[in-house]
Amino acid sequence: EWKAAGRAQREAEDDLWNRFRGAQDVFFAARSEVFAERDAEQGENLKLKEELAAEAEKLVPVTDLKAARAAFRAINERWEAIGHVPRDARPKVEGRMHAVERALQESEETEWRRTNPEARARAEGLTGQLQAAVDKLRGQIDAARAAGNNAKADKLAKELEGRQALLDQALKGLEEFGG
Structure with missing residues (x-):
């Protein structure tokens, strides 16, 4: 201005x-x-x-x-x-x-x-299923060896390795839930 x-x-x-x-x-x-x-x-x-x-x-x-x-x-x-x-x-x-x-x-x-209860329940369910599968495979391997069928036992043993690895991972995940 x-x-x-x-x-x-x-x-x-x-x-x-x-x-x-x-x-x-x-x-x-x-x-x-x-x-x-x-x-x-x-x-x-x-x-x-x-x-x-x-x-x-x-x-x-x-x-x-x-x-x-x-x-x-x-x-x-x-x-x-x-x-x-x-x-x-x-x-x-x-x-x-x-x-x-x-x-x-x-x-x-x-x-x-x-x-989280839902995640824990899922982890427990998966772990239970894998444990049952591992136990079943061990039984099948023992039966195959008892019957003298080593080829079948070896094939099942390889399958067992994979399932055992999955079970170990699932158990580790379950540990994170404190149990």
């Missing part, structure tokens, strides 16, 4: 310009003060959030999922109450909290897979 207003008389121009510059200086000084206060507050917020991120990181590795989840929730509530941090520091400090949150989610998923 100053430029659009055009020029004044030469003797008044310098006086008007000095008054305008003085008003600008007051405005920009006040603006700088507000920004400095905001930057100081955000710097303090960053320190607080870094302390909370360090506190959250102590929850990993997760040993007690329920307690870790409750502790993280409490830390996150304090985190949200703190306020803004400097823009350039935000990704790093928030990334630390997200990493802890991901570790908790992975622990929850692992616990669910371990305790």
Whole structure:
């Protein structure tokens, strides 16, 4: 607007310009003060959030999922109450909290897979079927050898190896369910 207003008389121009510059200086000084206060507050917020991120990181590795989840929730509530941090520091400090949150989610998923009753029943069923097949093959091998049919016994023994390997894998999977 100053430029659009055009020029004044030469003797008044310098006086008007000095008054305008003085008003600008007051405005920009006040603006700088507000920004400095905001930057100081955000710097303090960053320190607080870094302390909370360090506190959250102590929850990993997760040993007690329920307690870790409750502790993280409490830390996150304090985190949200703190306020803004400097823009350039935000990704790093928030990334630390997200990493802890991901570790908790992975622990929850692992616990669910371990305790999921349907998956456990399927694993137990498969293990039972494979164990029955292995036992049956062992009986057939013993019968073939007793009858002197070594070729049949050897063929069944090869089949037994494959079934035993599957059974071992199924038993290992069942172990993950804690039994």
